[in-house]
Amino acid sequence: MQYLTVPLGQHRLPPLPYSYHALEPVVSGKLLEIHHSQHHKAYVEGLNKAELKMAEARGKRDYSLVKHWEREIAFHGSGHILHSIYWTSMAPIGNRWETPGTQIHNLMANYFGSFLAFQEQFSEAAINVEGSGWAALVWQPGWGRLEILAIEKHQNFFQVGGIPLLVMDVWEHAYYLDYLSKRKEYVRSWWQIVNWAAVEKRLNLALVGQMPLVIN
Ligand SMILES: [Fe+2]
Known part of the structure; x- marks a missing residue:
């Protein structure tokens, strides 16, 4: 079975499938830009850092901070996944189904x-x-x-x-x-x-x- 693999510490911020102003007036362009380019980006960076730190510790067989880094991986990893799905849960008028399938x-x-x-x-x-x-x-x-x-x-x-x-x-x-x-x-x-x-x-x-x- 084929599957995609994201290499360790190489998660990327996915681009939005629409412009920052596309969801107005429900969500303003300014809010969406900050949310995507700063908050989501921080989760991606936090996840990459935690994965690499955990790998480094694994290499040294030093598990003194394992609880900390596993928590970071859970927090930032879930943040990255949920935000990625959130962006595609929304779409501008004319480019979405208005009612459930x-x-x-x-x-x-x-x-x-x-x-x-x-x-x-x-x-x-x-x-x-x-x-x-x-x-x-x-x-x-x-x-x-x-x-x-x-x-x-x-x-x-x-x-x-x-x-x-x-x-x-x-x-x-x-x-x-x-x-x-x-x-x-x-x-x-x-x-x-x-x-x-x-x-x-x-x-x-x-x-x-x-x-x-x-x-x-
Ligand atoms: Fe958020």
């Missing part, structure tokens, strides 16, 4: 009862994340069904094995510049820019165990 819609109806019930639970999960974190719709291959997660930071309360299909960043850096402390307003506005075509595509890939960071 048939397959994801049917799975939502089976598990949550309806699309509106899914949307309500996802929104509430996002609004109620304590501090910084994410709401995520994942495909849980172990159980063959969808699940919603309210992830704290990038890695706490993540269910092992879940493959993210749709993620919403509710760190303050994702909305504060535009919405100040009104996270609820950001959450409600955000549904306008969800690209359901990407969710359907990610579902089809998740069903065969794949989770690419960049999708076309």
Whole structure:
């Protein structure tokens, strides 16, 4: 079986699939530029550093800082993965599906009862994340069904094995510049820019165990 490998310490910041101003007025160009070019970049750099430091320690068989570097790999690694999926979860007008595809819609109806019930639970999960974190719709291959997660930071309360299909960043850096402390307003506005075509595509890939960071 063929698979892609990212060499140790060589993760790269993926380019946005649209311009920094493309998601306005829901997300301003200034916010998106800072979020992508500074925050996401920092996670990529933190992950690369942690992997290389861990490799160096492994070479010396010095595991005195193993807890620290494994935590860094979990934090920055999850931050890099979630942001990469977040960018493709959104798209500008005219370049996205405005409503869920048939397959994801049917799975939502089976598990949550309806699309509106899914949307309500996802929104509430996002609004109620304590501090910084994410709401995520994942495909849980172990159980063959969808699940919603309210992830704290990038890695706490993540269910092992879940493959993210749709993620919403509710760190303050994702909305504060535009919405100040009104996270609820950001959450409600955000549904306008969800690209359901990407969710359907990610579902089809998740069903065969794949989770690419960049999708076309
Ligand atoms: Fe973020």
